[in-house]
Structures are given as C-alpha cells and as structure tokens.
Amino acid sequence: xxxxxxxxxxxxxxxxxxxxxxxxxxxxxxxxxxxxxxxxxxxxxxxxxxxxxxxxxxxxxxxxxxxxxxxxxxxxxxxxxxxxxxxxxxxxxxxxxxxxxxxxxx
Numbered sequence: 001x002x003x004x005x006x007x008x009x010x011x012x013x014x015x016x017x018x019x020x021x022x023x024x025x026x027x028x029x030x031x032x033x034x035x036x037x038x039x040x041x042x043x044x045x046x047x048x049x050x051x052x053x054x055x056x057x058x059x060x061x062x063x064x065x066x067x068x069x070x071x072x073x074x075x076x077x078x079x080x081x082x083x084x085x086x087x088x089x090x091x092x093x094x095x096x097x098x099x100x101x102x103x104x105x106x
Contacts, residue, residue: 004081005032005052009103011041016099025067030087030103032079039077041101043067048077056081062091 011028021042022028028041035051039062046064057080064073075093082088085105092098 004084005055005058005079005087006034007032008106009087010106011101011103013102014041014099015101016097017042029106030079030101039064044073046073 009030009032011022011030014022014028024042026040028039030039031037032052035049036047037049037052037060038047039045044064044066046062048060048062050058050060052058057078059076059078061076062074064075065071066073073093073096075091075096075098077089077091079087079089086102087105088100088102090098090100
C-alpha cells in the first residue's frame with residue numbers, strides 16, 4: 001500500500017491535554033497500517049480497524065482502555081493528511097469529551 005497516511009506518527013499537540021499528560025507513559029503516538037491501527041496518549045491506549053487505501057482522510061471507531069480509571073472506552077477518530085509529514089484529527093469519546101491533535105511522521 002502506498003498510502004501517505006500509513007506510518008508511525010508522534011502526537012505533538014492536543015487541544016485538551018498538555019504535553020506532560022499526553023507523553024506521560026511514552027511518546028504519544030498513532031500507528032496507521034493497512035488495517036489494525038493503534039494509539040496511545042497519556043494513560044489511554046486503543047485500537048481501531050479501518051482499511052486504508054490511499055486516503056487523505058478517514059473516520060473510524062475505536063476501542064480504548066483508560067489505565068488510570070480501569071475503564072473501557074470507545075469513540076471515533078478522524079484523521080486528515082495535512083502534508084507528507086503531518087496529520088491532524090480528533091478523538092471523540094462516545095458520551096464524553098473530544099480532543100483534537102497534530103502528529104508528525106517518525
């Protein structure tokens with residue numbers, strides 16, 4: 001697959017969390033493969049599954065786990081390719097808050 005979205009991306013900015021939180025456990029990331037993608041920021045880790053085929057934007061549902069609260073979470077993620085090395089998007093938690101993000105290709 002030659003999609004520009006496929007890759008490993010470090011989250012560098014989030015609207016609702018500061019860098020101390022979103023990089024608390026490790027460098028916050030989104031990993032986009034052809035399918036079976038993953039992410040972690042702060043104490044939240046999750047997965048989403050959407051086949052990526054040369055798209056510059058996509059929307060997918062995710063399942064996540066809050067390690068601090070010990071709770072399962074779910075929501076949606078939207079990802080948009082800004083340029084070859086930058087994506088931006090939004091995590092929207094069902095019945096909860098949302099946060100936008102910017103990430104750079106590793």
